[in-house]
Amino acid sequence: xxxxxxxxxxxxxxxxxxxxxxxxxxxxxxxxxxxxxxxxxxxxxxxxxxxxxxxxxxxxxxxxxxxxxxxxxxxxxxxxxxxxxxxxxxxxxxxxxxxxxxxx
Ligand code: FES
Numbered sequence: 551x552x553x554x555x556x557x558x559x560x561x562x563x564x565x566x567x568x569x570x571x572x573x574x575x576x577x578x579x580x581x582x583x584x585x586x587x588x589x590x591x592x593x594x595x596x597x598x599x600x601x602x603x604x605x606x607x608x609x610x611x612x613x614x615x616x617x618x619x620x621x622x623x624x625x626x627x628x629x630x631x632x633x634x635x636x637x638x639x640x641x642x643x644x645x646x647x648x649x650x651x652x653x654x
Pocket of ligand 1: 609610612614616617618619630631632
């Protein structure tokens, strides 16, 4: 079950299956769909942990407003995965605090 249209990503499309890295594991999603949609299809619900209380967060608004879905993408922290299209070869990591592996 995947979304077929998105209010923010204009040319949202379910492209061909591509591989990307999720926390070091090779997984698949459709190019052009949001990273969050690809992760949700895999059963991933936790995208980040909060800085002070280490509480899990995942997709909340799905339109790029709340930042609950931010992850480290291609080494860049705070990428809103609900509005970032998936591309082949991307590296996607759970974000801890302000960056991957931070834990603070
Ligand atoms: S879920 Fe709110 S910004 Fe992505």
